[in-house]
Amino acid sequence: MSATSCNHAKEADRFTADRPRVQWHDQALWFVRAKRDAAAHAVEEWEQLRETASQIKRHTLARLPEYLEQFEENALRLGAQVHWARDADEHNRIVLRILQQHGVHKLVKSKSMLTEECHLNPFLEQHGIEVVDTDLGERIVQLRDQPPSHIVLPAIHIKKEEVGQLFHQCLGTESGATDPKYLTEAARGHLREKFLEAQAGLSGVNFAVAETGGVIVCTNEGNADLGTSLPRLHIACVGIEKIVPRAADLAVFLRLLARSATGQPITTYTSHFHGPIPGGELHIVLVDNGRSRIRADRQFWESLKCIRCGACLNTCPVYRRSGGYSYQHTIPGPIGSVLGPLQDAKKNYSLPYACSLCGSCTDVCPVKVPLHHQLLTWRGEIVRRGLLPWRKWLEMKVVSWVLRNRRRYQWSGKLAGWAVRWTPRWMLYNRLNDWGKSRELPEFPRKSFRELYRNRNGRNQ
Amino acid sequence: MQVGLFIPCYIDQLFPDVGMATVEVLEKLGVQVDFPIEQTCCGQPMANTGCIEDTRPLAERFLAIFRDYPYVVCPSGSCVSMVRHHYEAYLAGRPGFEELKRKTMELCEFLVQVLGIDRIDARFPHRVGLHNSCHGHRELRLGAASELVIRPYNKVRKLLESVDGIQLTELERPDECCGFGGTFAVNEQAVSTLMGLDRLQDHQQAGSEVITAADMSCLMHLDGLIRRNGKSLRVMHVAQIFAGRPLSGSPLATSLAK
Numbered sequence: 164m165s166a167t168s169c170n171h172a173k174e175a176d177r178f179t180a181d182r183p184r185v186q187w188h189d190q191a192l193w194f195v196r197a198k199r200d201a202a203a204h205a206v207e208e209w210e211q212l213r214e215t216a217s218q219i220k221r222h223t224l225a226r227l228p229e230y231l232e233q234f235e236e237n238a239l240r241l242g243a244q245v246h247w248a249r250d251a252d253e254h255n256r257i258v259l260r261i262l263q264q265h266g267v268h269k270l271v272k273s274k275s276m277l278t279e280e281c282h283l284n285p286f287l288e289q290h291g292i293e294v295v296d297t298d299l300g301e302r303i304v305q306l307r308d309q310p311p312s313h314i315v316l317p318a319i320h321i322k323k324e325e326v327g328q329l330f331h332q333c334l335g336t337e338s339g340a341t342d343p344k345y346l347t348e349a350a351r352g353h354l355r356e357k358f359l360e361a362q363a364g365l366s367g368v369n370f371a372v373a374e375t376g377g378v379i380v381c382t383n384e385g386n387a388d389l390g391t392s393l394p395r396l397h398i399a400c401v402g403i404e405k406i407v408p409r410a411a412d413l414a415v416f417l418r419l420l421a422r423s424a425t426g427q428p429i430t431t432y433t434s435h436f437h438g439p440i441p442g443g444e445l446h447i448v449l450v451d452n453g454r455s456r457i458r459a460d461r462q463f464w465e466s467l468k469c470i471r472c473g474a475c476l477n478t479c480p481v482y483r484r485s486g487g488y489s490y491q492h493t494i495p496g497p498i499g500s501v502l503g504p505l506q507d508a509k510k511n512y513s514l515p516y517a518c519s520l521c522g523s524c525t526d527v528c529p530v531k532v533p534l535h536h537q538l539l540t541w542r543g544e545i546v547r548r549g550l551l552p553w554r555k556w557l558e559m560k561v562v563s564w565v566l567r568n569r570r571r572y573q574w575s576g577k578l579a580g581w582a583v584r585w586t587p588r589w590m591l592y593n594r595l596n597d598w599g600k601s602r603e604l605p606e607f608p609r610k611s612f613r614e615l616y617r618n619r620n621g622r623n624q
Numbered sequence: 625m626q627v628g629l630f631i632p633c634y635i636d637q638l639f640p641d642v643g644m645a646t647v648e649v650l651e652k653l654g655v656q657v658d659f660p661i662e663q664t665c666c667g668q669p670m671a672n673t674g675c676i677e678d679t680r681p682l683a684e685r686f687l688a689i690f691r692d693y694p695y696v697v698c699p700s701g702s703c704v705s706m707v708r709h710h711y712e713a714y715l716a717g718r719p720g721f722e723e724l725k726r727k728t729m730e731l732c733e734f735l736v737q738v739l740g741i742d743r744i745d746a747r748f749p750h751r752v753g754l755h756n757s758c759h760g761h762r763e764l765r766l767g768a769a770s771e772l773v774i775r776p777y778n779k780v781r782k783l784l785e786s787v788d789g790i791q792l793t794e795l796e797r798p799d800e801c802c803g804f805g806g807t808f809a810v811n812e813q814a815v816s817t818l819m820g821l822d823r824l825q826d827h828q829q830a831g832s833e834v835i836t837a838a839d840m841s842c843l844m845h846l847d848g849l850i851r852r853n854g855k856s857l858r859v860m861h862v863a864q865i866f867a868g869r870p871l872s873g874s875p876l877a878t879s880l881a882k
């Protein structure tokens with residue numbers, strides 16, 4: 164547990180200060196949301212798919228231990244080696260041990276939010292292992308020494324001019340280059356070398372099928388295939404919530420995933436790994452890291468249904484305007500704001516409040532995580548645990564006290580109206596008036612509705 | 625038919641004409657309106673902050689005040705959603721609560737579903753942009769949310785379309801949040817403001833003269849931004865348009881209204 168807490172609104176200020184960048188970021192993500200809409204609307208039975216996916220996930224989570232054991236049994240049968248990690252630390256140590264046993268000092272990785280969550284890269288680097296993220300966006304943020312700002316589009320906050328500059332410094336591309344094609348080609352060349360040098364490949368996993376023991380990885384760049392077939396050693400890191408019971412379930416999830424994520428009908432590569440390649444080794448690390456605790460949580464267990472498509476980030480009007488880093492958590496946006504406090508409620512207490520409760524995330528989510536309801540539920544928890552700043556807590560106490568009595572309410576209304584009318588503007592729009600920083604206050608009328616209504620009825624009678 | 629009129633606190637105190645317009649619309653349709661004077665607030669600000677214990681007494685008051693009416697009608701989707709979807713935590717199992725949930729309705733919903741109205745007898749010869757306030761839109765389902773793959777419908781828009789002379793504008797993002805969000809507007813002042821400004825921009829490019837909504841709270845936030853930034857847009861609650869109010873206070877009002 165960290166001692167300090169982060170405040171989303173303060174962190175967001177850093178991003179919102181640059182208006183043009185906010186606008187650009189908002190539009191880039193809205194474009195993805197619009198693509199998603201078009202793709203979803205092309206599937207007539209979309210809502211049925213969402214419901215089915217949600218039910219499969221609910222069912223699987225209810226019987227997770229059985230399915231995990233079934234998965235392990237089948238994966239072993241296919242010749243994979245299976246490891247269980249209780250937490251991030253154990254996960255990192257297992258990966259390191261496997262690498263050390265094979266004398267690996269160069270590792271290529273394809274995209275994995277789980278290893279971000281476990282902070283695997285810095286851990287391995289401390290132990291002298293070179294780690295190269297091979298997903299283009301991941302590589303960009305890695306070269307900048309930043310974490311991803313989005314779970315599907317890790318470098319969405321970086322403009323192509325900035326990529327050009329970065330590549331000029333790190334990969335020796337022409338200075339001032341901004342052509343995405345040229346830059347991508349340069350990155351490809353650079354990564355190809357890394358693939359050839361690598362002694363092991365590590366990948367995340369989108370789905371692990373209990374009945375077959377296979378793991379499925381979805382990418383658009385084919386880097387998971389390269390990274391796991393060129394080197395002989397493949398390590399696949401899986402959060403235990405990634406289990407689905409049957410191969411047939413993929414027919415539901417694969418249709419939802421890419422459409423929700425980027426608006427593609429399917430990702431360019433959907434790689435199925437059933438045991439190791441001939442002459443190679445496949446190690447599957449099943450990671451809990453708090454998931455069992457979430458599964459047992461009466462209020463928040465449904466957040467484990469998440470398939471990390473990123474749609475709730477793309478649609479979130481707050482995320483689009485505050486940027487991924489404002490959440491100060493590995494997973495930003497609506498789902499991150501539910502998961503963040505589950506990991507550390509004190510540090511992440513402000514995330515459930517970084518939300519206008521518009522409900523767009525709940526409607527966009529392909530597996531029906533009731534995101535905005537969970538964020539509201541979290542607020543109740545934050546207050547119950549005494550984590551809300553005392554000023555806000557007190558404000559609500561006072562307001563509630565006023566509203567519990569009609570006369571107190573009417574008098575307070577009068578008083579407020581009087582104060583707003585008679586306070587000089589410079590004093591009214593003071594630095595504590597967060598409303599008035601950017602907005603005019605409403606004009607307080609002299610008579611409330613109840614007064615007008617009473618007058619009118621008095622006249623009528 | 626008799627209804628209990630539920631006027632949210634901020635409408636009572638800040639926008640009395642929205643309440644009066646609601647009364648007029650209902651009475652014109654033959655509804656007998658009663659405003660129980662003891663009402664104050666549904667408790668949403670406390671509930672949305674997570675202050676559950678500070679909300680409970682207000683939910684209890686609400687039930688006591690409104691439980692005997694055949695219908696409870698309110699010109700705010702957000703406050704109706706509070707009663708229908710969020711009182712569960714405070715009132716589950718209380719006598720009268722299940723009925724209260726069923727019979728508490730947002731104004732447009734009541735007009736369409738209970739009175740079976742599909743035409744409003746009013747004239748408003750202006751270009752109007754409908755802001756689909758989130759709680760009415762996605763919690764009460766007054767309209768089809770753009771995220772869902774369902775047949776499009778919109779109860780508020782349908783009523784507006786029937787108003788004589790009205791021209792509804794087409795937005796690029798027809799149901800994006802305006803950034804009000806209750807205490808969110810002050811907790812996350814910067815982001816809230818950017819969200820609101822983007823809505824205004826969308827309405828401007830679509831040519832709206834007036835922004836209307838079934839929730840005055842969103843409009844209060846947008847109006848604050850309009851006035852601060854000297855924009856020529858106006859805001860009006862749908863009830864005001866339904867009641868035949870002219871476009872008020874703006875220079876355009878005199879030249880365009882008949």
Ligand code: SF4
Binds near residue numbers: 423534
């Ligand atoms: S919560 Fe839903 S929308 Fe958000 S990333 Fe997970 S699956 Fe996608």
